[in-house]
Amino acid sequence: MELMEGLLTRRSVRQYTNQKVSPADITDIVKAAMYAPSARNQQVWEFVVITDQDKLAQFSAGLPSAPMAKTAAFAVAVCADLNRAASPEYWEQDCAAAMQNMLLACHAKGIGSVWVGMHPHEEREDVVKKVCHIPENIKIHSLMIAGYPEKPAQEAQRFHEEYIHQNEWKD
Ligand SMILES: Cc1cc2nc3c(=O)[nH]c(=O)nc-3n(C[C@H](O)[C@H](O)[C@H](O)COP(=O)(O)O)c2cc1C
Incomplete structure (x- = not known):
């Protein structure tokens, strides 16, 4: 997929088939994260990959904003x-x-995937820390939930020319 096409067609996906994702694909996905820009190239991130169905079900039960985790x-x-x-x-x-x-x-x-916000909601971070045995001093920024989509996503229409200001802010 061409990069610009990917940027314009990505949508959050919350319904998945029961097909597994290969470990090689999961590694590629986390590798992509590690190529993101970071301030002073500090790369303070760490990633916990969760494939265990029982843990995914625990996310679903403990995180009201992530019921899709169990599937x-x-x-x-x-x-x-x-x-x-x-x-x-x-x-x-x-x-x-x-x-x-x-x-x-x-x-x-x-x-298909969806970004589930965690930080600064400590009660959400605590659910993930408890399920995955993550040390107290580690921050949980967000949780990505993913799987093969049950149905094709609808394309969004979000281009608003009026949000672009040329050289100066104009109403
Ligand atoms: C910081 C952040 C937190 C989000 N948290 C959740 C969440 O807790 N649960 C959820 O289902 N979607 C969550 N989303 C996904 C948004 O709802 C979604 O990106 C937005 O509605 C736009 O839709 P799209 O991703 O299909 O373009 C979050 C997205 C961001 C950027």
């Missing part, structure tokens, strides 16, 4: 270890870029 093929928790940060104030932006790369890598492979 997913896998999830990836985008985490950060701020002990490794050179510019700690940018960790959220770095992790967001990593998440977006994963969503696009999934899309390129015909895998």
Whole structure:
């Protein structure tokens, strides 16, 4: 898939078939995250890949915003270890870029995915920490839930020329 086409056709997918995703594809998807830009190239991210169906069901039960987890093929928790940060104030932006790369890598492979927000909702981070035994000092930025789509996604129409300002802000 051409990059621009991928950018314009990616949608959140919350309904999945029961087809598994290969470990090689999952590794490629996490690899894409690691190629995201980060402040001072600090790469403070860490990734927890979850394929265990019982853990996915626990996400579904514990996270009201992620009921789709129980039918997913896998999830990836985008985490950060701020002990490794050179510019700690940018960790959220770095992790967001990593998440977006994963969503696009999934899309390129015909895998559907959705970004589930975690930080700054500590109660959500705690669910993921508990299920995956993640140390207290590690931040949970977001959770990607993914699997092969049950149906094709509808294309969005989001281009708004009026949101573009040429050289100066004009109403
Ligand atoms: C920071 C962030 C948090 C989100 N959290 C959730 C979530 O908890 N549950 C969910 O189903 N979708 C979540 N989404 C997905 C958005 O609902 C979705 O991206 C948005 O409606 C646009 O639709 P699209 O992704 O199909 O283009 C989140 C997206 C972002 C960027």
